[in-house]
């Protein structure tokens with residue numbers, strides 16, 4: 450599949466600080482792409498360059514075949530974004546707000562407005578004034594507004610920020626659905642990793658302005674190490690054998706806890722049994738995206 454957005458060796462220096470370093474990656478239609486990184490990693494700077502709010506020092510961003518450098522207007526027409534809080538008129542209804550924004554763009558029909566309202570599930574409340582909306586509803590109205598002109602890429606900076614768990618769940622479901630229905634590539638930035646795990650198809654991790662990891666969420670989950678808790682006696686023997694196999698061994702109550710690749714579990718179980726260790730139970734739990742993320746960025750200290 451051909452990508453819809455391509456970053457090509459993007460560099461940005463602010464003052465004397467080299468904030469973005471040779472950043473290259475691609476985004477595909479219909480996917481939800483999580484853009485992850487600790488505070489100060491360069492996410493907002495990158496997003497500001499994607500939406501044309503900030504220039505690059507070198508490199509290029511190509512959106513639906515249009516270079517942000519050479520064909521800025523065409524490139525920007527293909528982008529929908531909520532970067533800061535969406536601008537809404539609180540004493541106008543959601544519908545009137547959308548009509549107002551539709552007039553500022555080209556070729557947005559009433560049919561299209563109805564379509565985006567349905568996509569974000571605001572049909573029943575669209576005639577209410579925006580000041581009566583919950584934060585989640587305002588966020589969904591913002592997404593509807595960003596979708597009006599049928600962008601190829603939708604960029605949402607921290608879309609679940611400030612929402613309660615049920616609001617977060619709702620936004621997640623709408624984002625996933627609209628990516629598929631509209632075949633739009635959605636880029637979501639966040640540092641809430643459990644959120645990303647539930648919402649995204651792929652994710653990229655940026656640290657100190659550099660891309661340090663990019664992979665599908667499914668691969669990340671499949672590759673994740675397992676946390677294995679083994680209830681065994683004699684515990685001291687089990688502990689000694691496990692310590693020969695891995696550095697990550699902890700003993701708790703009647704159990705040893707180790708972190709291992711899944712493939713190693715059978716061989717280690719056999720070794721324990723061969724050494725006359727009695728095994729009463731083995732409990733395995735996959736490490737989360739959060740653990741993987743910390744592994745990639747180390748202790749998260751920004752240089």
Ligand SMILES: Nc1ncnc2c1ncn2[C@@H]1O[C@H](COP(=O)(O)OP(=O)(O)OP(=O)(O)O)[C@@H](O)[C@H]1O
Nearest residue numbers: 463464466468486487488489490491492493494495
């Ligand atoms: N206007 C500016 N002047 C000086 N330095 C800046 C400016 N804007 C950003 N920076 C620096 O660039 C780096 C990247 O910042 P950026 O805001 O892009 O990070 P971020 O990943 O979005 O972080 P956060 O998650 O905290 O929003 C930081 O070190 C920041 O201090």
